[in-house]
Amino acid sequence: MDALGLIAGTLTTIAFVPQLIKVWNSKSAKDISYVMFILFIIGIILWEFYGWGIHSLPVIFFNIITFILGLAILILKFIFDKKES
Secondary structure: OHHHHHHHHHHHHHOOHHHHHHHHHHOOOOOOOHHHHHHHHHHHHHHHHHHHHHOOHHHHHHHHHHHHHHHHHHHHHHHHHHHHO
């Protein structure tokens, strides 16, 4: 079952990489919703607690990476929105 979790975690985590690259290259995140990413990050934090509670390495590992990617996008949005205003 951990193999399935590793595959799922890999795919859902990698899904954020193109968005992060796009935001970085375009230096714009105007179409990204603050509310969506804040709720997403809160959800990732809760998944992380859940992963620790059930001692699931795939849940723990991939939610840490996804948290970092999501937070990076949110930080870039804040930076680029400040520059545009």
